[in-house]
Amino acid sequence: MSIMSSLYPTFHGVMANISQKGRAWQIQRKAKTLAEIMKDAGYATAAFTEDAMLFPEIGFSKGFDIYSTTPHPLSRPENHPLVKWILSKQSDRFFVFFHTYAPHSPYLPPEPYIDMYDKNYNGAIPRSFEELSKLNTTFYNLMKKLKSDEKEVERLKALYDSSINYVDSFIGWLITFLKAKKLMEKTVVVFTSDHGEEFMEHGGLYHKKFYDEILRVPLMIRLPKSEKSGVTEQIVRSIDIAPTVLDFLQIKIPDMFQGESLLEACEKNLGLIAPAEYAYSSALRTSHYKYIFHAAGKSKNAPETELYNVALDPEEKENMSDVSPQLVERLHFELNEELTKKNLPRPPHTIFYIAGKKTVQRIKNFIN
Template identity: 30%
Template sequence: MIASIIIAYIILLQPLASPPVRDYHCKDCNVILVSLDTLRADHVGCYGYERDTTPFMDEFAEDSILYEQAISSSSWTRPAHASIFTGLDPSEHGILLYPRSGRIENDSVTLAGVLRDNGYSTASFNGGGFMNPSNGFDVGFDVYESYGRNFKNNIKASKEWIRDKRGERFFLFLHGFDIHRPYNLFKYNRFINYSGDYDVLKSCRPWDNFPSDDDELDYLVSQYDAGIYYVDLMMRDFMEFLDEEGLMNNTVVILTSDHGEEFFEHGSCDHVDTLYDELIHVPLMLRIPGYGGARVGGLVPASTSIMPTILDIVNASSPLGFNGSLLRFVNGRPAGAVHVLSETAYRPNPMHKTRQSWKSLRTSSHKLIYVEGVNFTRYELYDLIADPGEQEDISLTDKGSFSRLNDLMREHGFSVPEPEDTDLDDETVSQLRYLGYVL
């Protein structure tokens, strides 16, 4: 009896065995990267949204690695996608100042280029506009085409290209603007009945058609949600196609977004202008064949980590290595990044040369924002645990957190590149005006 007790006691004293570290690599698998432009994380069901906007994506998440706190490098299309394609922060790749600034240069090391060098056929079917090849997003792609902002048309072209590449390793970048303004997918609005006369097609820009009451705001948000629901339907159709083609067992699929959308959480709507979480907290899910779902709760950089993560998963030879791969967080060691940087810069009046530059440094518990404009600078600090909506600036009261985050921000420097303005061709200007941009 005493011997049994002693043995049991010794067993209890032994350290608990760590769970086995899973190998999430999928060497030589196909890769499909899907960017759902303007999708904020908190309007996705598996990220906690109460409306049933994403029934398919919620199912997709069950078999994927879902990163709960994925933060974009910027709050508008060009710099965020440039980070996705190069793995660099906006101040490094130089595409930052809205609306015209810089391009991905032809000799840049890009995700598509590295995969092509590793024997992949590469193609993109995208929504055009800021994603047009004049901005350098075609670097490294064998095929780079836009069939308009509509996701459905670009999915159709993607299917045809995939069938043509049967038996070859391929990388596909798929993108669409259906969630973006103008919120015109009325027949997919399952979320609210509205009988007023608010013109949602003219909402938010040029900043003179804001909702006048809660009913109009609810209607505006419901139209945004209708776009999400529509894209979710299109994604279900596309994934069913992959299954029918027998590609699910050898294809890695990544779902993400470049930025979110504001609906007056901080006094305005649309995107570009700020770095609050409604604009930079984005969904990020990785589906790797042969592995079930997992949720990573820690903070991670969304945009800059996609390139090294994909190259790591497929074990591609890369001149940049895999530094920054998100696979290191999957097994909980470490739980997440220490901090994530985001940047944006824009001209408040497109006719003038004046500008505002924003930079944020976000940790798991706090966010420091630095704003630099003409003849002024401003800091904002938020406790994201007590104040997740970022409504109470504590930069003057929490000196310890302010000093710690400000030191980290200074280590990274703060500079906005000054490239020559990039001329936009007539087709790009027309596409951007349709999306509601003032140029």
Template identity: 30%
Template sequence: MTDPGLSVHFPVANDLNYLVVSFDALRADALGTYGYPRDTSPNLDAFADEALVFEHAYAASNTTPTSFASTFSGQYPYRVFIGWNLIPTETLAGSMQQNGFHTFGVFNNIQLAEERNFGQGFSDYAVGSWPDEKALELGRKALEDAKGSKFFGWIHFISPHTPYDYREMSAHLAGPQEEGRYAKTTGGTFDIESDEELARVRDLYDGEIYFGDHIFGQLLSMLEELGLADNTVVIVTSDHGEEFMEHGQVQHNAMYEELIHIPMMIRHPRMAEGARTDVRYVGVDLYPTVAAMAGLEAPGGIDGLDLFHPFDARRHRLSVGMTNDKRQEMVNEQDRMKLIVGCAEFTEELYDLSSDPGEKTDLILDRPSLAGSLYDAMEKITVSNPCGLLENANRGKAPEDHLSPEQIEQLRSLGYIQ
């Protein structure tokens, strides 16, 4: 079955700017535009009304470095994120740069350190661990510097990633507390001992989304002020979601929908009106799709699909968890049937997302032949044993490799290492 592609919504445009804005650990269902009832995202919701909103967008991975490795390169992370490094490869930024776009990146997560080769293709690249207000300032400077030329830019905000802090501006979502382990903050990592604690950390997370949404509103105003709103395609997304005990864990460890279902929206100056699409996007599609939108060609042989032109709507979507040595997993989803393969003891789970979006009923014993066909497709796509690939990708390497003591401490403050 062929989908006509995104070209039905907007034309090829090589004369426009392209700006990707991403948030860290933002799950789709925490935004009003995806049905969340709480007031977390007024600016993002208003943006969505003018944008093409993807109902079914997947992260290519459940952690920041592997997810970005995929969105940058159009390839699944087991191919390009080896030994905690993005290997030299063609990237979206590099392709845009080679075709006359000034490229810049502002990334507020030290996981994307230049020492790990994430700066490939960017003319200007800033990465750190700052308050998001600082990331916004750096984004403004990058936009001002790029204003006189056609540009491709990317600004990544750390919100709503841990630590989830109490913020007065978000008190309607997470009110002030004086007692309890998480009255003021969760810190970089946390555990849950009661329903009350779970409710509190979820409230704080929602408050961090509201803060990030406020930052986003300022960024949109900045584009207006700089005269860039009418000639810039703005793409909003996330690197992965977040867990709140839906399947017994918190933060980002597993491969359930709360982890890999992410927001994806495209506001295009030449789009007649906002719309929603059922196109099945996964992070590896960003490179070939944006390249096609700009009238460029992505390299052949990559995993991502060009969703701008007609494509196979029944494609398989993989998502990969590979940086946690104790929990390496791979997902294959097709037609809302989702297989999760766990590598530690080789487990399989099968869910029908159409009737069971919360993944509560495992169908692996009821539909073994379907699970088998999804696994066979996984092997065909990876051209290997999937679990062997994940195990070997970072064998003998640690997240601290290549980084300075200061960068390692920044990773520790975010809960990435203990």
């Protein structure tokens, strides 16, 4: 939601994923999404996602003419509804959001990707969704059971890489398709992810923490007919995507957006810092430090505060919070200052329940 609204969770209102019982957070009414702005500017809008956490009731569908949550395989891209929709709109101005869970747990890509990085594997992890369904457990619970086995963790890494390769093949085909239809030179392309993945770097699996293996994600922006190019190592944020797109298209950026345009990011240091929020915990990443604050008290196996010098300790192994209380205080102040610098009112958070037994079961299967 932060990608679409250019707001931190505190201000767009979606503070966490849907719970196993179907409890969900809803985007605040005044939040203006990128899709809404593009639609108001005369663009046809569509989203193709795969259900799970992106329910339209939460607010993800705001501004989209079409909002599809039906999963489709990526192995035959020419048949994907995303491609068919682009074909139907190639003479128009369009904005399309494509989102896939293909590289998400459970990491079970189809052939020929499944054994791409581990051809001789012989272990407990299933090779397909059909095999998984016969185990009477979820993939996440299976991961927890196997996490102390180094061989199985290596298999999970290999499956994750294979899943990324599966998506990469689809994106490669899509770029070739856009070029063939002469759309590439009039289309802004943004590629990113909302999180990475942990493979025992900090004692766990999945993506439930604030360490860099989870928070640092790729962000690639291709601007048509632009002389601007390059790679930057400086901090940028998901909330910066929407203002960057609008800035390039010369569409007014809403005053309430908390992100910044990145059009000059390859030419100068923007001096950005990156807060992260989930539920009632938060973190701050600067060029030198990572500060983590568990506001609801100590989480399981974690201290209340964590502080790492990521310039000297990039793997975030040495917690300095007890020996540097003044630095903790300063970074906590910087975190709050960044969140509140636009002086936006903190909206009431709306919680509701996604109805339907089948829907709740799909959520449980995804979470677990």
